[in-house]
Amino acid sequence: MAHQAGVETGADDSGRVSLMNDPKARGFVFQALLIVAVAAMVWSGVTNAIDNLARAGIASGFGFFGERAGFDIGQTLIPYTNDSSYLRAFFVGLLNTMVVGVIGIFVATIIGFVVGLARLSKNYLVQKFATVYVEVLRNVPLLLQLLFWYKAVLSILPSPREAAQEAGVEIAFSINNRGLYLPRVVPENGASLIGYAIVAALLAWFFIGRWAKKRQIETGQQFPVFLTGLGLLIVLPVLAFLVTGMPLALEYASLQGFNMVGGWVIQPEFMALLLGLALYTASFIAEIVRAGILAVSRGQTEASYALGLRPNLTSRLVIVPQAMRVIIPPLTSQFLNLTKNSSLAVAIGYPDLVSIFGGTVLNQTGQAVEVISITMLVYLALSLLTSAFMNWFNSRVSLVER
Amino acid sequence: MDNNTQSIAFVRTEESPATAPPSTSSGVGGWIRENLFATPRDTVLSILTILLLIWMVPPIVDWAFISAVWTGEGREDCIVPGAGACWAFVEAKFGQFIYGRYPIEERWRVDLTGLLLIAGLVPIAIPSIPYKRENALYLLVVFPILAFILLTGQFGLEPVETALWGGLLVTLVVAIVGIVVSFPLGILLALGRRSEMPIVKMFCIIFIEFWRGVPLITVLFMSSVMLPLFLPEGVSFDKLLRALIGVALFSSAYMAEVIRGGLQAIPKGQYEAANAMALTFWQGTRLVIMPQALKLVIPGIVNTFIGLFKDTSLVLIIGLFDLLGIVQQNMTDPNWISPATPATGFVFAAFVFFIFCFGMSRYSAYMERRLDTGHK
Numbered sequence: 001m002a003h004q005a006g007v008e009t010g011a012d013d014s015g016r017v018s019l020m021n022d023p024k025a026r027g028f029v030f031q032a033l034l035i036v037a038v039a040a041m042v043w044s045g046v047t048n049a050i051d052n053l054a055r056a057g058i059a060s061g062f063g064f065f066g067e068r069a070g071f072d073i074g075q076t077l078i079p080y081t082n083d084s085s086y087l088r089a090f091f092v093g094l095l096n097t098m099v100v101g102v103i104g105i106f107v108a109t110i111i112g113f114v115v116g117l118a119r120l121s122k123n124y125l126v127q128k129f130a131t132v133y134v135e136v137l138r139n140v141p142l143l144l145q146l147l148f149w150y151k152a153v154l155s156i157l158p159s160p161r162e163a164a165q166e167a168g169v170e171i172a173f174s175i176n177n178r179g180l181y182l183p184r185v186v187p188e189n190g191a192s193l194i195g196y197a198i199v200a201a202l203l204a205w206f207f208i209g210r211w212a213k214k215r216q217i218e219t220g221q222q223f224p225v226f227l228t229g230l231g232l233l234i235v236l237p238v239l240a241f242l243v244t245g246m247p248l249a250l251e252y253a254s255l256q257g258f259n260m261v262g263g264w265v266i267q268p269e270f271m272a273l274l275l276g277l278a279l280y281t282a283s284f285i286a287e288i289v290r291a292g293i294l295a296v297s298r299g300q301t302e303a304s305y306a307l308g309l310r311p312n313l314t315s316r317l318v319i320v321p322q323a324m325r326v327i328i329p330p331l332t333s334q335f336l337n338l339t340k341n342s343s344l345a346v347a348i349g350y351p352d353l354v355s356i357f358g359g360t361v362l363n364q365t366g367q368a369v370e371v372i373s374i375t376m377l378v379y380l381a382l383s384l385l386t387s388a389f390m391n392w393f394n395s396r397v398s399l400v401e402r
Numbered sequence: 403m404d405n406n407t408q409s410i411a412f413v414r415t416e417e418s419p420a421t422a423p424p425s426t427s428s429g430v431g432g433w434i435r436e437n438l439f440a441t442p443r444d445t446v447l448s449i450l451t452i453l454l455l456i457w458m459v460p461p462i463v464d465w466a467f468i469s470a471v472w473t474g475e476g477r478e479d480c481i482v483p484g485a486g487a488c489w490a491f492v493e494a495k496f497g498q499f500i501y502g503r504y505p506i507e508e509r510w511r512v513d514l515t516g517l518l519l520i521a522g523l524v525p526i527a528i529p530s531i532p533y534k535r536e537n538a539l540y541l542l543v544v545f546p547i548l549a550f551i552l553l554t555g556q557f558g559l560e561p562v563e564t565a566l567w568g569g570l571l572v573t574l575v576v577a578i579v580g581i582v583v584s585f586p587l588g589i590l591l592a593l594g595r596r597s598e599m600p601i602v603k604m605f606c607i608i609f610i611e612f613w614r615g616v617p618l619i620t621v622l623f624m625s626s627v628m629l630p631l632f633l634p635e636g637v638s639f640d641k642l643l644r645a646l647i648g649v650a651l652f653s654s655a656y657m658a659e660v661i662r663g664g665l666q667a668i669p670k671g672q673y674e675a676a677n678a679m680a681l682t683f684w685q686g687t688r689l690v691i692m693p694q695a696l697k698l699v700i701p702g703i704v705n706t707f708i709g710l711f712k713d714t715s716l717v718l719i720i721g722l723f724d725l726l727g728i729v730q731q732n733m734t735d736p737n738w739i740s741p742a743t744p745a746t747g748f749v750f751a752a753f754v755f756f757i758f759c760f761g762m763s764r765y766s767a768y769m770e771r772r773l774d775t776g777h778k
């Protein structure tokens with residue numbers, strides 16, 4: 001064999017492959033060329049940028065973080081005035097992004113699961129309704145939906161003045177073009193006991209659950225954990241509320257001039273963003289949930305029935321745990337999408353990270369490179385963290401086959 | 403004997419006619435019973451849904467059709483009390499919504515480009531029509547060149563600068579350029595990510611994860627604000643081109659991940675078989691791997707296109723007038739300001755987007771069914 005091979009190659013008696021055809025050598029040359037090309041691009045970009053910035057007289061570096069911001073922000077979770085620094089404005093924006101992200105994820109998940117289950121319902125009306133919801137919301141751009149909620153729905157609500165005429169002096173609930181007004185709960189002396197009562201109820205729920213599970217394993221007897229827990233969660237805080245002499249007051253909004261003052265206000269920008277994000281993402285989550293449940297084979301349901309489990313228990317103990325394995329990876333990427341999509345806030349003026357930092361701060365300082373890089377890095381860090389978590393979770397729950 | 407047969411009271415000599423099903427399970431009543439009121443829970447759900455529909459549907463129908471203003475000259479016609487949608491606004495601005503400020507006497511060029519596109523798209527979408535390869539070549543190479551010549555105005559045609567483009571034209575241009583560029587780029591990136599050359603692989607991973615990790619809006623900001631800084635003095639792109647670069651890079655990262663999914667689904671034996679046939683890497687990829695991988699991920703590719711098509715609306719944030727942008731701009735026209743104008747405009751834009759996206763998603767579902775070989 002060796003002899004024959006030697007004869008066939010003929011010209012190349014040494015047995016070495018010509019350098020042209022050696023995958024290693026070719027790979028080396030190709031990669032070297034790639035590095036040179038990328039380095040040349042980066043180098044020319046950087047030198048051009050330095051030239052251009054110097055010519056335009058724009059400062060570089062991150063010194064601007066300490067300077068006075070000088071603009072106001074409509075919704076701030078941490079103390080902020082226009083005397084605060086750009087750094088503080090950055091954190092205000094970041095927090096606002098996170099708030100809308102977290103609440104949006106919460107709402108979208110609930111609506112998504114409900115709609116996803118409704119799409120599998122045997123009830124004709126419910127199923128068609130869910131289908132129409134999913135198809136309409138999924139096929140219309142999110143930005144359009146946001147603008148629709150903001151400009152076509154919330155903006156044409158009555159003004160505070162007109163709304164106040166209907167509501168009277170003490171306004172318990174009012175939705176007008178300045179936002180949603182609800183009474184604010186003002187804690188007085190002793191209100192902290194109510195908080196302790198809630199914590200105590202949650203702890204009790206947890207321990208009752210553990211005890212009930214242990215008892216069920218030992219004796220087979222079941223215990224209504226959920227109802228007991230829910231009862232505790234309602235009864236204990238109410239008791240604490242009554243015992244301490246009702247220490248919660250409600251502060252109502254009232255009309256002053258053209259605007260409403262006091263109470264608890266949810267800005268229309270926030271409402272529009274939350275509505276848009278949650279409804280839009282929910283339509284995707286619904287499809288994921290549906291696919292996940294359909295992915296559990298029919299045999300599992302039949303096996304469960306054969307064991308004598310009732311439909312409710314079947315879905316709780318057999319279907320859902322297996323469906324979750326399919327649902328969770330794409331669900332996480334929807335959460336990520338929602339967070340990234342919250343950057344569309346800039347179109348309706350909700351002060352999120354992109355709108356404050358990539359909008360106002362960029363305009364004031366002109367330091368495009370720094371500002372946009374930081375904004376991108378924040379989102380990048382969020383997504384990389386999420387995908388790292390997702391990979392870890394995936395490797396934990398995925399089935400080990402053969 | 404004879405007597406015996408007669409003693410049996412009745413012998414049926416032919417099959418008895420089937421009895422009608424019970425009235426509770428047939429006809430309209432049966433259908434309603436089975437699909438709406440099967441269990442107490444279904445009954446409650448049905449009643450709630452019917453109430454919801456009664457609450458929602460009549461006002462929507464009233465707004466969109468019955469009280470809608472179909473013809474009119476300006477805001478006076480739409481501002482009357484109790485008026486619904488202001489369709490007269492859409493009618494008056496329809497040309498702008500489609501072409502933007504493209505000069506009226508040159509609009510035939512846009513129409514012709516649209517026809518050329520349809521001429522390429524229809525045959526490639528119907529599976530039974532042959533010459534797919536030539537057709538794809540036409541769509542990916544010939545059509546973009548023709549469209550560029552027609553739309554920008556080369557070879558003696560009146561030049562039309564991109565600042566005048568708008569409406570559905572810009573939406574389609576951004577979406578199609580994104581698709582046409584992202585497809586080959588996505589294939590290269592997907593191959594690169596699976597390459598055995600460590601540096602190539604690293605560059606591809608960084609590129610893909612970077613673009614997938616940031617929101618499109620920051621990419622557009624970057625391409626509109628930061629990109630000019632990195633170019634030598636005197637070189638400048640127009641605004642549309644800058645947005646196109648951002649969109650194309652962004653979508654190629656997503657495309658790469660979809661195609662990588664297809665590559666991963668190809669059994670190792672196929673790669674080994676290609677090697678055993680002494681095909682080079684590129685021959686094997688072109689003739690053996692890609693045809694199978696792309697076929698597997700057609701639904702995923704179409705979904706990426708749908709996402710890209712919807713995302714084109716974001717270009718309005720950097721000041722381009724796509725369909726949504728031009729609708730929004732026209733809402734501020736003093737001649738047409740009325741409480742119903744924004745809703746009308748948005749509903750119209752939503753309808754146009756819906757038609758495109760829903761069409762694509764139906765097509766993807768159809769292909770999925772067609773390509774499903776039943777192996778699981």
